[in-house]
Amino acid sequence: MEATLSTVFARSEYFAVWDTETNDIRFESNPFKKLDEHVGDKVLGFLSDYKVSRVIAGSFGTLVQNRAQELNIQMIVFDQGDNKLTDILDLLRHSSNLSGTPKRKN
Amino acid sequence: MSRPKQKRKIITPPKFMGYKPFGFYGEESEPVILVLEELESIRLMDYENLTQSEAAGIMEVSRPTLTRIYDSARQKLAAAFTEARTIRIEGGSVFFDKDWYHCLYCNSTFSNPIKENQPDICPVCGGNKMDHLNNSLNHQAQ
Numbered sequence: 001m002e003a004t005l006s007t008v009f010a011r012s013e014y015f016a017v018w019d020t021e022t023n024d025i026r027f028e029s030n031p032f033k034k035l036d037e038h039v040g041d042k043v044l045g046f047l048s049d050y051k052v053s054r055v056i057a058g059s060f061g062t063l064v065q066n067r068a069q070e071l072n073i074q075m076i077v078f079d080q081g082d083n084k085l086t087d088i089l090d091l092l093r094h095s096s097n098l099s100g101t102p103k104r105k106n
Numbered sequence: 107m108s109r110p111k112q113k114r115k116i117i118t119p120p121k122f123m124g125y126k127p128f129g130f131y132g133e134e135s136e137p138v139i140l141v142l143e144e145l146e147s148i149r150l151m152d153y154e155n156l157t158q159s160e161a162a163g164i165m166e167v168s169r170p171t172l173t174r175i176y177d178s179a180r181q182k183l184a185a186a187f188t189e190a191r192t193i194r195i196e197g198g199s200v201f202f203d204k205d206w207y208h209c210l211y212c213n214s215t216f217s218n219p220i221k222e223n224q225p226d227i228c229p230v231c232g233g234n235k236m237d238h239l240n241n242s243l244n245h246q247a248q
Contacts, residue, residue, distance in 0.1 A: 056230070062117045062118070062154055062156070062164055065217075074218070075216065076229060077121075077214065091232075
């Protein structure tokens with residue numbers, strides 16, 4: 001939970017998948033992080049198995065952005081320096097309570 | 107009369123508005139203005155390592171046009187670095203293919219996958235003050 005947010009989405013070491021209905025957090029190693037090409041496409045395919053509706057990272061590549069748009073996945077660029085997972089989750093939980101319509105998030 | 111310039115597609119809104127030289131104490135000269143499509147050409151070709159054809163396809167311009175945009179960007183950056191000039195990122199002839207918002211509370215930038223529904227709160231912090239980057243950057247680009 002003290003890990004920092006990846007600066008490049010597709011090259012993340014791990015993904016923390018937060019289920020807002022159960023409040024469970026599942027950590028998944030990124031099996032495609034060392035591929036040379038089409039990493040973003042494969043990562044989004046991998047995450048879509050979890051019905052992810054939002055993804056957060058320091059930046060998103062061009063091809064990832066186009067694929068996320070096709071899959072109706074919201075991209076959030078969060079780049080505030082010391083982005084600890086625990087702090088981001090606190091913000092997201094607060095926001096989820098405000099919206100009243102919790103969704104799955106990464 | 108010259109043909110009106112066709113707008114170039116931008117994928118990613120810039121995270122900043124420019125750069126200032128560090129450690130230079132001389133008189134400040136006129137800033138270099140890097141337009142949004144020039145920044146995008148540098149990002150696609152030098153950061154994402156796309157080919158000129160791929161970058162041209164993404165920006166929806168011909169390859170020769172992309173080459174002109176990229177060469178202009180490189181010349182401006184070289185001038186700024188060599189002459190210790192400030193770089194300002196503004197203007198250009200661009201459009202965005204996605205809806206982007208910037209939260210004024212937590213500084214996150216987020217896309218809106220369903221363009222018909224305008225977001226009323228930030229998905230990260232729940233703040234309700236945000237800029238619609240498409241409007242502000244398109245306005246700035248005109």
